[in-house]
Amino acid sequence: MTTTLTPPPRGASKRAPSRPPVSARGSAARGRPGDGRFVAACLLPALALFALFMIWPTVSVFRMSLYSWSGFSAQMRFVGLDNFTKLVDDEQFLRAFQNTVALLVVVTVVTMGMGLFLAAVMTRQKLRGHTLYRFVLYIPNVLSVVVIAAIFSAVYDQENGLLNGTLRLLSLDGLQQVWLGDQKLVLYSVAIAMLWQSLGYYMVIYMSSMASIPEELYEASALDGASAGRQFFAVTLPLIWQNLRTTLTFFILSAVNLSFVLVRAMTGGGPDGASEVLLSYMYKQAYTNSAYGYGMAIGVVIFAFSFLVSLLVSRATRREPLQF
Amino acid sequence: MTTINKSGPRPGRGLTHLLVGAITLLIVIPVGWVLVASLKRKSEFFGSPWTLPEGLHLQNYVDAFGGAQMGRYFATSVLVTLLGLVFVLAVSVPAAYVVARYEFRGKGIVEVALLAGLFVNVNYIVVPIFLMLVDWDRALVDVFPDGFFLDNPAMLSLVYAATSIPFTIYLLTAYFRSIPGDFEEAALLDGASRFRIMTRVMLPMARPAVTTVILFNFLAYWNDFIIALTLLPGEGKTLQVGLLNLMAAQKAAADPGRLYAGMVIVIVPVLLLYALIQRRLIQGMAAGGVKG
Known part of the structure; x- marks a missing residue:
């Protein structure tokens, strides 16, 4: 160049x-x-x-994935695709993969659904105080993930947490849970923290794209007797479809990442790997286990996975763009 | 102008209001709870989480700033963030300007590479960056026996700056393109140099975009902990890594007050900034729409 x-x-x-x-x-x-x-x-x-600091490290991820290397020693052994064939039999890896996919699907669907709903309600019904709501709902997006992890660790705390404490206060002791220590629950607990973090961001994006839809379209459809719900599906949704597609792609890319930083700060992948996601497993292999080549093979899988998912989503949601 | 929505009370409107209000409360309560809890005495943490503290137990803050060294980490974070902003603007503004206004060979490749860079998340590539710095330190071990690249806040700033170049150039280029060329032509006729046109004519006009870029990068640098954790493994930590340590220490020592005070120290500057610039932040987000 x-x-x-x-x-x-x-x-x-x-x-x-x-x-x-x-x-x-x-x-x-x-x-x-x-x-x-x-x-x-x-x-x-x-x-x-x-x-x-970007191109070379990215190339390095791919290159190192073909080597067996324990880090600081000079011995780097070329092993071809061995790291990848090992991955297929690695149960912890498969679990991390499953967790990542589950979080992506659940968090994406719920966040986007709720974000769209809130945005539609705020722009269409012109709720009083909607700027205040917007201000508050966007707050989690400016907080750091460490802070969010700390907040949720405090909320989920088994003894003195906000959640269990409130349940005790309401005499619902039976519903108390070890939110971050239960293998079956921990992933949901992480998902809720992710939703809490990103809901406001997507709401604000949808609000700004809904605000550009001309008022006449709603007036015309209201004269035809369309209800607010029908208007949402017949007018709003088709007209912001392109924007929706773009945010979906970015959502997937950032959710892969957010799930990792949150898990890293909140659960460390535990208990017993129940909340491990792809990127956190990659870190564990690289830093804790000093299996750098193997870790980078996981990195390659993450690259390929997020690229493929974005591509598929983009293909699956393609429609003729509508003009207004 | 009458709109349909104002022409009468809609059924279900009270319900949606209630729902939106409830969701808003779910955001406010945990944050507010932390603020309140940071003023509690150790004994007040047991029992109901809804009790208010009896007095303002500011000792928590003294403990956090001094004992947990959050004051020192705060200074490191300020330094790293400011330096990162200086670095990224120094290299990105000229590059964005040139991409927006000049024709040169290889421009297509440069633009595609930068666009692809938008999709590469830093967290995917921290391991190779870390190993690269380890290598450099080893190569220079005769000159700097204690290492130079790792545990160096300036190096962390440089990595922050480098990894936010694609986003910064993307946003600035779009803005430069939207400015009419007349101003530059006039300046050119007045005999201004290229550099002068860039710094004295175009840069002031691009201020809204530069502000947006500073805001987003500030939040990204200030809030990061993965890169800081990796590149500053020694004593000089950033605020986020310090808070992470405080979380780990609290699990062992059961002294929540200090942790809550530490959280407030991390939250308050960002919240203040957000309150001041929220309109611009939200506008910028709608315009850029890419930073997750």
């Missing part, structure tokens, strides 16, 4: 060949001698950092 940053030949601007460069639209400085040096000086620092 670095050698291609030469200035374009003078007058090579295809869009306005007959005009002097000064009047070329949107680029006052196009085609002056010395442009190349300026472009390079502006671009190279950013590209160098980007290449060093």
Whole structure:
């Protein structure tokens, strides 16, 4: 890339060949001698950092996945696809994979459903105080995941937690649970924390895209006797469909990540691997187990998985874009 | 203008109000509870979680700032975040400007690479970054026997900056493109240099976009703990990693007050900032719409 940053030949601007460069639209400085040096000086620092700390590490993930390497020793043994064949028999890995998929499906469906509902209610019914609601609902999105993990650890605490304490107060002692210590429950507890974190963010996005739908469409459909529910499915949803698709893709990418940071800070994957997700298992293999090659093979699976899911979702939700 | 919605009370409106209010309470209560609990004495944590503290037990904050070193971690976090913002703006503003306004060979590749970078989450690649820094430290062991790259807050800032380059350039480029070229033409006729046009003409006009970028990157740097945990394994921790340690210590020592005070120390600056700039944050999010 670095050698291609030469200035374009003078007058090579295809869009306005007959005009002097000064009047070329949107680029006052196009085609002056010395442009190349300026472009390079502006671009190279950013590209160098980007290449060093993003492209190269990404390539490394793929390269290292083909080696058996215990970290700091110099011995790196090429093992081809062995790491990947081992993965298929690794029950902990399969469990982490299942957990990731379960969290993705449940959290995505619930968050988007509730986010859409809230956004529709807030924009259509013009609830009094909706800016206050929006302000509050967005708060979790600015909090760090460590804080959220700490909050939920306190809420879920077995002895003095908000949840069990409240249940005791209501004489519902029978419903008390070890929210983060029960293998069957822990994943739901994590899912609720994820929902709590991301609901406001998606609501705000949908609110802004719903706000751009012209009021006449609703008036017309109301004259035709459409109920609020019918309006939502016949008018709102089709018109924000493209926006919905985009957020779905980003949701999946960020949920893979959020599930990890939350699990890392809140449960550490426990109890006994019951809340382990793909990325946390990758970390465990790399740092705790010093199986760097194996860990990076998991990394490759995560890359491939999130890419494939995004692609499939994008394909499955493709519709003719509607204009208004 | 009359809208259908205002033309009469809708059935079910009270119900939706109730529901939205309930969901809002579910967000407020845990956060508020932490704020209140940070003022409780140790003995007040047992029994009902809904009791208010009898007095303002500020000793928790003294313990958190001093004993748990949250004050020191706070300073590290401020330093790392500010430095990261300086780094990312210094390299991204010129790059975004050039991508938006100049034609050069390889531009297509650069744009595609940066766009692909939007999809690479930092947490996927921290392990190789960590190993790379370990390698560099080992190579320079004669010059810096104690290591230079790991446990170096400036290095952490640099990694933050580097990994947020795709998002930053994406947002800034879009904004630069939306500014009409007339201003640059006028400046060019006045004999301004390219650098001067960029810094004195375009940068001031791009201020809304720069503010948005600063906000999102501030939150990302301030709130990160995975990279900080990996790249600062020694004593100099960031606030988030410090809080993580406090959580682990609290499990053993059963002294919740200090932990709650620590949480408040982490929450309050972000909450204040959010209250001040929430409108811009939400607008910027709707415009950028990519940062999760």
